[in-house]
Amino acid sequence: MRPPKQFEFRASFFDLDEGLDTLHESVERLRRATGRGAEDRELMLFETALGEIGSNVLTHGRPAGSTRPIEYALRLAGGTVVASLTDSGPPVHEHLAREMPHHESEDGRGLAMARSLLDDLGYERDGDVNRWRLVKRL
């Protein structure tokens, strides 16, 4: 039986540990559904970028007092994997073009890493939410 060419996963979460577990579990399900192994490089690069944007969203996308969960979707269609994340944190436009920092810096690498690992990293401010779109051809 040939592995399916399409895959879809949806979840919403609020807690940091639960959110990170869900993101990695979704990629693991995609691996199993499409017969890809842990050594599949393109999917590993995608998961690394997803971990970066996901941790930013989980860290900064939940303002104090907000009860709105983070919405997440992962899709594979036509050989391209697309992840969508929606959070209710403050706008992040000023951080998007951040370059890779100096070796001694302990933070600030996440967005630069994600940009270089993906075919496209989309971001838009939509009302009072941030919408992220991570795209990679597998």
Next chain:
Amino acid sequence: MALEVESRPAVNGVTVLAPTGRLDVAGAPALREAIGEAVKSGPNKVVIDMEGVSFVDSTGLGSVIAALKQIRSSQGELRLAAPNQQVRVVLELTTLDRVFPYYATVEEALTGF
């Protein structure tokens, strides 16, 4: 999935720390704490055995950079051993492989340390 860090008793002045799990924004504090404990009371030569680390993100990497700075400030040295493919890719992407020469095994990292 919480990161667990095993601290192996120092042999020949080198402490080996062995984290297991994801070294990410949730797991980084555990490694920071373990390194703090290791250099507070023991020798300032540390090997981090990365074999049990399934995934690293930039925050996890930041905890290793913090450890390197802390250990070098006391004239010590830090080595990484047995990183998986994902960890090696992240080190290369961030060019931190120039700062952290990594070793294939803990035994290799301990040789001549």
